[in-house]
Amino acid sequence: MLTAPQNPKTGSVPVERRRHQRMKVVLLGRYMLPNRMEYPCQTTDISPGGLHMVAPAKPMIGDRVIVYLEHLGRIEGTAVRTTPAGFAMTITATSRKREKFTAQLTWLANRDELGLPEDRRHERIVPRNPRCIITLEDGSEHAVRLIDISLSGAAFASDHQFEMGTAIRLGGTAAMIVRRFDGGYAAQFRMPLSADALDENLEL
Known part of the structure; x- marks a missing residue:
């Protein structure tokens, strides 16, 4: 499990308003902070409006964060809260993209709960040299x-x-x-x- 050092410049703030229901979906990925440094991460729960993830380096509250997650691809948003293991962020997206994201997220949550086979239509590539x-x-x-x-x-x-x-x-x-x-x-x-x-x- 990834561990995250505390950032003395970030403190506790009121929990962001959760207009969307969060689902327990665990995905691996990488994220980039404003200093353009990349780190590995793992989500613990996601909603169409935000996500929480285990992460080794914490952003400042209000920092723009770019995340690449398996199955979901590129996600942009703003850090709103730090936790002992990582941080939470909102997700910035157009209405159309959020609808697509919600459908993907629901499918992933149901797949994990029901043991459905993995969907590989978008997130996998076939290498030119196998x-x-x-x-x-x-x-x-x-x-x-x-x-x-x-x-x-x-x-x-x-x-x-x-x-x-x-x-x-x-x-x-x-x-x-x-x-x-x-x-x-x-x-x-x-x-x-x-x-x-x-x-x-x-x-x-």
């Missing part, structure tokens, strides 16, 4: 074929038998085997990728 080498902790290497990549993980095809929870390096990226499917596996990255790097030319 060849990749997996390295295990004992140093052994296995050639695999990447199927798709997201900010938080990748799916790959392999005939090798991997145990769930196995720590690997997918190319140069630290990851862990989290799921098996017919013909391959899904791996979760130890740290989410930068959204700016997520395109078909990406090589892990």
